[in-house]
Amino acid sequence: MTRVTLVTLATTLAFYRQNPLQALFVLVGLVLGCGLYTSVAQINASAEASYAEADQILGVSAQWRITDRVSTEVAVSDYIRLRRAGFTRVYPVIEKRLASEDGALISIIATDLLALPFIGVGVGSGDGSAFENSPFGGDSWSRLTQPPYEAWVPSQTAARLAVTGGQQIRLREGKRLPPAVIRSQAQQRDQIFIDLGAALSIFETDRVSYLAAPPLTETEQRRFADQFGDRLMLSNQSKALNLAQLTQSLHTNLTALGLLSFVVGTFIVFNAVNFSLHARQQTLRVLRDLGAVRQAIVAAIAIESLVWAVTGALLGTLLAQPLSAALMPAVAATMQNIYGASVSSLPVFNTGLFWEALLLAFTGLILALVLPLLRATAISSDEFSARDKTLPSRHDFALAGVGLALLLLTYVCYPIASSVVQGFALLSLILFAGVALLPIIVLLVSALGRTVTRQYWLARWAFADVSLQFPHLRLAMMALLLTLIANIGVTSLVGSFRLALTEWLETRLSADFYVTAGGVEIESFTGQDWIRAAHRRTIAERSYAGRTITVVGIDVDAPDFGPDNIIDSTPDAFARWSVGDVGVDRVFANEQLRYLAGVEIGDTLELETELGLRPFEVLGFFHDYGNVNFSLHLPSERFEQLYASVEPQGWGIWVHQNKHAAAELGLSQLGLQPTQWVSQRDVRTLSLAIFDRTFAITGALNALTLLVAAVAIFSSLLAAYQFRRSEYALWRSLGMSWFGFFTVLGFPMFLITAVVMAVALPLGIVLSWLLIHKINVISFGWTMPVIVAAEPIVFLFVVVVLVVLAAFVLASTRQQAAVNKALKNLAGE
C-alpha cells in the first residue's frame, strides 16, 4: 500500500467522521441485508439437516418400511412372526400426531428399545455393551419400559407445550401420556418418545404404524417377499428425498424472501455509498489535482469497501442468530403442519454461511459501488444539461421499454416454465418489470398533475417538486415497490390458501362428529332423532407412478362429496359416477394426478385390487388441498366389492341443528367411549389455528422486508435533504412558513408512495396468481382459486403510509435546525 493511497484513504474516511449517519446507513443496509439472508439460509440449512436425519429413528436407520397390504396399521402379531422367521433387525414403530388438551400439536414416536439394532447389533443377539453405552442403558431403560413409564420430551418441545418434568401431557381425547422427562435423543426432533409397550397400552391397540428396518440385503428382500409378500409390503422409504422434494417450494420461497431482503439491503447500501461518494467528489477531485493517481483513489475506495463488507457480514451473521432462532419455531410448525415433516426448532450455524454472507456483502457493495465510482472518478462530472428535468428522460423511457419487454417475456415464458426455479425466475421477471416501469409512471403522473393543476401555483409547484425528489428517492421507492409486490403476492397466496383450506375442511370435515369405532353398525344410528345423516369412508392404499394412491370408498349421497366438488368434468359425470358401469370402474381423481402424473379426463388407470388388476376411468377432478398423495374416489358399493377385506374406518355423522348436546349424549348411550368420537367442529378450528400459526413465518418476513424498505426511504430522505439544503433554505428566506415548507416537501413523497402502491397492486396480484398456478402446481400438483382480499391489502397500505410518514417525520425533525443554519450561508453558497 502506497503512502498516497493511505493519505487518500484517510482523507476520504474523514467524511464518515463528519457524517456518522451515512456510515450508519452503509452499515445498516449491509447488516440487515446479510442478516436476513443468512438467517433464512440458516433456517433452510437446519431444515435440510433434519430431512437427512428423517431416515433415522433415534439414530437408527429406518430406510426400509414394512406396512400391511390392506390395513393402515400392522398387527403386533405379524411383527412377532417376522422376528421368529429371523428378521431380527426389524423393529416396530408407532408414530402419531395428535392434539393436546389445549390444542397444541404433539408428535409421538414409540418403538421397542429391545428390538432397536444399536450400531448394527440387536440387543437380543449381541453382547449388550453397545446398549449399555447407549442413552438407554442402566436405569433409564427400566423406568422407560415399566409403569408408570416415561415420556421423553425434547427441551424445545417442552418449552413449546409449557410442560415441566413429571407433568403428564393430556391429549384432546382425554388420554394422558406418561410423566414427562425433559431430555432429547439423537434425531428425536420435535417428537415425544415413549416406549412401545406404553404406547400400545395408552392407545389401547395391538397394531403399530409400521415396521422399520435398516438396509436389507437382496436375499433378505426376496425371502421376505416369499414368506410375507401376500400380507405385508416392503418399501424403500427414503424420507430424506421425499421431504426435500415436498418442501422445496417453501424453501425456495424463503430463499426468495431472503434474497429480496438482501436486494433491498443493497438498495440502502447503494444509496449511502452513492451519497457518500457524491459528497466526497470535491475532495476526490482536489486529491487528484494534488497528485493522487486514479489507482490510489480506487485502491482507497476498495480498502474502504473491504472494511465495510467484513464488518457488515460479521454483524449480519451475528444478527442472523437471534433472528433465525426467533423464526425457526414458526418454520418448524409450517413443516410439521403442512408437510408432516418433523424439523428441529433450533437453527444450525455453519461457517459456510458466514462466507456466503461475506460474498453477498461484497456483491452488494460492488453493485452499489460501480455506478457512483465511475461517476466519481470520471474527468468531467458536472455535465451541463439544459434538459427540462421535470420531464422523463430518454433513459427513463428506455427503462420503461425494458419493463414492458420483461412483462412480455413473462407472458411468453409462462407456458414454458416447468421447474420451481424457472417458476421463481418468472416471479423475478415480474418484480424487475415493476422496478423498471416505476420511474416513467412517477414522472408521467407528476407531469399530468402539473397539467391538471395548472391554475394553482402551489399545487403546480408541489407536483414539479416530485421530479426533483424522485431521483433521490428512486432506489428506496424501487425497494419499497419490490417489497410491496412480494407482500401482496404472498399475502394473497396465504389468503387463498386459508380460504381453500377452510372450504376443504368444510367439505372434508363437514360431518359434525367422526366416530372412530369402525365396528358400529348403521342400524345403531337409524331412528335417532338427532341424526341427519351417517356415512363412512373406507380407504385402501396402493401405489401409482411412484407415489402412494389412496382409493377412497364414498357413499354416493354423502354430504361431503357432491357435484359441486368436481372441478373439471362433463355435466353428467357425477350421475354416471354414482351409477357405475359393469365393464370399467369410474372414479374421480384429485388434481395431483392431473398435474403430477399427467392424467386427463377419460384416461384409464390400472390399479391392484383384491379382484386383481382393474381399470379405472377418470371422469373428473377435485381439489385436494395439501395432500401429498394421489387419491381416487370410488362409490362405496363398488369399493366394498373391490376391496372386500378393508375394515371400515369410522362414521361421519351429521347432526340436526342445535342437537350437538343431544348427539353427544346419544353417542354415549350407544355404548361409545368419549375417546371414540371426535367433534369435527373442534378439529376445524384447530386446523385453522395451526394454519395461522404456521404462516406467521411469512408474516414475519414480510414485516422485516418492509422495515428494511422503510430504512431505505429514511436514509434517502436524509440524503435528499442534505443535497437540497440550500434550496430549502431559499424557500425559508422567501418567507415560506414551516407549514407550507413541509407541505411542499412531503407531498412528492406521498405521491410517489401512492404511485408505488398503485403499481404494486396489479403486479402483486399477478405474482400471487403465478405462485398458485405455477409454483404450486409444479411443486405440489394442486391449485386453488386465487382470492385477492381487500382487507389485508388495505391494512398493508395503511401500514406503508404510516411507515413512510414515520420516515418522513423522523427525517424532517432535524430539518428546521439544519435549514436555519443553511439560511446564513445562502449568500456564500
Added chain:
Amino acid sequence: MLKLKQVDKSFRDRGDVIHVARDLSWYLGSGESAALMGESGAGKTTLMNIIAGLDTVDSGEVLVDDVRIDRLNQAELTAFRRNHIGLIFQKFHLVPSLSAWDNAALQARLAGAFDIDFAHHLFDMLGIDHLAHRRPSQLSGGQQQRIAIARALMHQPQLVLADEPTGNLDEATSNTVIELLVSAALNAGATLVVVTHSASIASHLSHSFRLGSGSLTSVI
C-alpha cells in the same frame, strides 16, 4: 427605511473574537440606495443577514420601517421577510423545478401580494418577457439573475438586499443587471442595499459605505 442603532456582533473562534460590528449605527431613508463595501471577511454578509432577520445581533437595535426586527420571534421574522424584504444572492438560487415566471412570482404568491399587471410590468422592464416559460437550467447567469431580481421586487418590498449580485457575472452583464436592479428598485419605491467589491457598481448607487473593524464609514 433602514435603521441600525449601536449594533454589536462578534464571532468567537477558539480564543479569538472577531468583531463584525462594534457599536455600529446606520440610517438609510426610504427609496435610497447604498453600496456596502469592505474587505473580504469584514462582515458584509453577516450585516446583511442581520438586516434580513436571518442572523441575530449581540446587542443593539435593528429597525426596518419602524419595526424592531431584533425583537421578532422566528415565525414573525419569517412573515416579515415574506412581506417586506426582497433578497438577491450571488448564486441566484432559483427553484430548478419552476418556470422563470413561477420563480419570479414565488415570493409574491407566498405573501399573497401577486399582481399580474405589476408582474408583466417588471418582466417588461427587466427585458425577460420572452423567458417566462423557461426553466432555470435553460437560462444564462445574467438571465437567471434578472429573474431573481424580479422575484425580489414582485411583492413590492420596503427593503431589497443584494449580496454581491453580480459576483458570478461578467463585467458587461454586471453593469446591465445592476442598472436594471437600481432602476427597478427605485421604481418600486424600495430601499436598496448592494454588497459589492466593485467601485463601478457602487457608482450606480446613491450612497457608498465601507465596513471595516466593526464600523461603517461613508465613502463619497
